[in-house]
Amino acid sequence: MGLRKKIKKFFYTRKFSKKDYLANINNKNILITGANSGIGLALTKKTLALDNKVLATYRESSKNLECIKNKNLTIVKYDQRNIHEFKDLEEKIKETSIDLVFNCAGVFGGSFEDQQIEKLDFKKFQEVLMVNSFSILKIMQIILDDKSSTKNLEILINISSDAGSIKLNNQGNAYIYRASKTALNSITKNMSVDLNDRFKTIVFAIDPGNVQSGMNPGGQIKSEVCANLIIDLISSNAQSLNGKFINLLGEEIPW
Numbered sequence: 001m002g003l004r005k006k007i008k009k010f011f012y013t014r015k016f017s018k019k020d021y022l023a024n025i026n027n028k029n030i031l032i033t034g035a036n037s038g039i040g041l042a043l044t045k046k047t048l049a050l051d052n053k054v055l056a057t058y059r060e061s062s063k064n065l066e067c068i069k070n071k072n073l074t075i076v077k078y079d080q081r082n083i084h085e086f087k088d089l090e091e092k093i094k095e096t097s098i099d100l101v102f103n104c105a106g107v108f109g110g111s112f113e114d115q116q117i118e119k120l121d122f123k124k125f126q127e128v129l130m131v132n133s134f135s136i137l138k139i140m141q142i143i144l145d146d147k148s149s150t151k152n153l154e155i156l157i158n159i160s161s162d163a164g165s166i167k168l169n170n171q172g173n174a175y176i177y178r179a180s181k182t183a184l185n186s187i188t189k190n191m192s193v194d195l196n197d198r199f200k201t202i203v204f205a206i207d208p209g210n211v212q213s214g215m216n217p218g219g220q221i222k223s224e225v226c227a228n229l230i231i232d233l234i235s236s237n238a239q240s241l242n243g244k245f246i247n248l249l250g251e252e253i254p255w
Ligand SMILES: NC(=O)c1ccc[n+]([C@@H]2O[C@H](COP(=O)([O-])OP(=O)(O)OC[C@H]3O[C@@H](n4cnc5c(N)ncnc54)[C@H](OP(=O)(O)O)[C@@H]3O)[C@@H](O)[C@H]2O)c1
Pocket: 033, 034, 035, 036, 037, 038, 039, 040, 058, 059, 060, 061, 078, 079, 080, 081, 104, 105, 106, 107, 131, 159, 160, 161, 162, 207, 208, 209, 210, 211, 212, 213, 214, 215, 216, 219
């Protein structure tokens, strides 16, 4: 890594380093999607360590989740491309009564090059929209169908991306990823009005920044730091976050 890159990384990681994290989340039933890697896996480990019960979903392999030996962890397969194959997830949700949802599942949708207008694969596009955007609506349908979860649901956090911000877009390209995150943002904002009105649920979107993960192996901050900051944010003043699109420091990002 060149010196300029090293300096940039130093200042970037310093921006997100904190000595003490608030962590007042315990005794909750938490649903985490995309939990077998990256941010979802880090949130799973962190929330389990704080004595919560976690229902963790995965797409295909659950190998990282299987390594966590904790009686409070339940693992269930839910491929968010096939949203109609939800019976196993539904069963688990009905057993649990969810208090918090961290919706982490996401895909980039192919290389930057494959996401140029000329090369767009519309089947892929639809698939990514299903995973990154629409599937959270299906998950919410299942939760709303379960009356005890509806009553309990305190917080829903969608892990979005600043690539979905219409205002901040000055680079173009990445049509699939950007559109899917913009759609997720729109759904988030809508739910923050709807679900907050009906059930007082706090709904917001987070851009996690540049995090080392399956999607971004060269990311600059560790997924554990990201998880700590997300827990810190909801521990300090979750009420104030409803309807917002924020970064890991709680600073607002334009939709
Ligand atoms: N890392 C970053 O720098 C960054 C920046 C901005 C936003 N984000 C967002 O952060 C979220 C978490 O990503 P990450 O960085 O932690 O990357 P990651 O390690 O790749 O995690 C994404 C998770 O989503 C799961 N997933 C993919 N397709 C799925 C499907 N069809 N059904 C269910 N789950 C599926 C993946 O499962 P498999 O492992 O089985 O594929 C994986 O566990 C994503 O929404 C991403 O867009 C990340």
